[in-house]
Amino acid sequence: MIDLALFAFIASVMLIGFRRPFIWVLAYIYVDILSPGRMGYTIMPAIQISLITFCAAFAGWLLTDSKREARFTLRQAIMGVLLLYCMWTTGNADFPEFADEKWQWVWKALFFAIFLPFTMITRLRIESALLVMVLTVAAIVISAGMKTVLGGGGYERNLFFVNDNSGIYESSTLATVAICSIPVIIWFTKHGTIFKPDWRVKTFAYSLIFACLLMPIGTEARTGLICIAVLIGLAMRDVKRRLVFIVSGAALALVALPFIPQSYYERMSTITSHEGDQSASTRVAVWTWTLEYVQDNPVGGGFDAYRGNKFTYDMPVKQENLDGNTVSVEYREVTDNGRAYHSAIFEMLGEQGWPGLFLWLWLHALGLWQMERLRRRWRGRTGPDQQWQAPLATALQYAQIIYLVGSLFQGIAYQPFVLMLVALQCGLWSYLKRTDPEQAKQRKLASTRLQSGEQRAADGRAAAQPEAPAAS
Known part of the structure; x- marks a missing residue:
């Protein structure tokens, strides 16, 4: 029953997309976040709905959308370089089989984040x-x-x-x-x-x-x-x-x-305190191992390089004595291996090395800066349809900050939902840069001044030239 309901809903959305192809972009966003293919038992897992909506979204834009207003931003270029770099590290990974498994969804998340801003050409979209x-x-x-x-x-x-x-x-x-x-x-x-x-x-x-x-x-x-x-x-x-x-x-x-x-x-x-919790203690040990690993492997070990870690640490274990009034602490030696990074920072560092971490930090730092610029540029405007821009830039900036803080303790560097937020930041930045009336006035004024300056220079050169002698 769940399979039929999900299939009927997605099929109806795909049919609507033949009239409005942008609907296919929205369909892929829905499918990629919710993962309905994992919710069913028969139909949904068999039809590869994620691949179908992914291809439909790209094909619909390629065949029907206007390309005049699409802009390629610096952050899209950074994601493109990161995508190519991840492809290279996957080909040289420490654990090729596991790296290829992660690459299968990471490349789609990055590619869609690069593609999505091209479709964000109106406020409605x-x-x-x-x-x-x-x-x-x-x-x-x-x-x-x-x-x-x-x-x-x-x-x-x-x-x-x-x-x-x-x-x-x-x-x-x-x-x-x-x-x-x-x-x-x-x-x-x-x-x-x-x-x-x-x-x-x-x-x-x-x-x-x-x-x-x-x-x-x-x-x-x-x-x-x-x-x-x-x-x-x-x-x-x-x-x-x-x-x-x-x-x-x-x-x-x-x-x-x-x-x-x-x-x-x-x-x-x-x-x-992390000392008394094995999960937290393991994270600190993994982070220490990662810093030592990149000293010998500065370009990283590819996806899932953490599978090669092995470490031993002492963890205090509290035990209540028989009298019930005192607690003794005993240090127990714990040996662990193949533990995940539990941090986006160390995930990028261990898998993609210093170049990958730099690209990832640059991508997010540039987003925070761009949203702050939009917030300040549009804040306080009172014109018609000019009050939503600054609050939206602020909301996207706050969402990104919360993610960045949360990612310090989770390996979610390539989380598709967050990459979509990054893509929408790119789309908003490009859209407002193109439609800002004040910037248009400034560009027009600068062009007028340039033309006036060129005209004055031409008049000056003409006045400086000697007159030709009169014909005898």
Whole structure:
């Protein structure tokens, strides 16, 4: 039944795309985030829906879209270089079989992120892509939020559509994506045009924000709690009544405390110290190994190079004595191998070396800078249809910052959802640069001044030339 419902929905969307080919781009965004091929049992896994929508999206743009307004930005070039570099490291990987398996989805994520800005030539398209991304994440978040409220959460507990702890369905990844979606959701409550921000839209949006905030609790992902703290810190930048905001947030947290399970407190207590937690201790050991590895392999070891790690460390284990009043600490030697990076920074460093890490950091740093420029350039404008640009740039910037902080503790350097956010930043940057009326005036004024200067120079040269002698 699930297979038939999903197949009928996607088939109807694909049919609509024959009339509006851009719908195929939205269809691929939906499929790539939700992964409906992993939700069914018969039809969906057999039809390769991701490949079909991927080819349709590119073919629809290539055959029907106007190319005059498409611009190739610097960040797209950076992703292109990173794509080629990843292809080279995959061919020289330490573990070719595992590297090729990861390459199969990484190249599609990077290629689509390079391609997507070419289709973002209008505000409607930018908003449509963002809306599909948010609503697709909402489908996962709402379901998981209901399960959390009704049945409680738990680390690595099956709260999602698929029983697969990978991609966006990995608990820490979903918690990060859910929190970084909140600034975009808030933007839709004020500036959305596809669904006018009336009371129904705002009620749904605020309920969705509540569900997003439940994800760190339902999944018991420590990274999610850190992302919430980052979100609150960023909100302080724009909120007008900061004291009221702080008091309201504190009151909401106090009301929620009795409903949070004890297991959540126990897991969150390991944030402040990693020595007593084997998961956190392993991460530190992997990061140390990665730094030593790139000293001998500065260009990285290709995808999944972490499989070659092996290390031994001492972890303190607390044991309560028989009297029940004292606790003794015993250091136990732990040997581990083949442990993942658990950090996007070290993921890039170990797999792609220093060149790959530089490209990745440049890509995101440039995005933060461009969104800040758009925010300042459009902030305070009062003209018609000039109030949505700065808030959207701010929302995309905040979403990226939350992701970057969350990625410090997860290996999500190539997360497709985030690469789509990067692509939308590129599209917004190119679109506003092309349609900004003030920049158009400045370009026209500069062109007029240049032409006037050239005319004055020509007149000066003509006046300086000696007159020809009169004919006798």
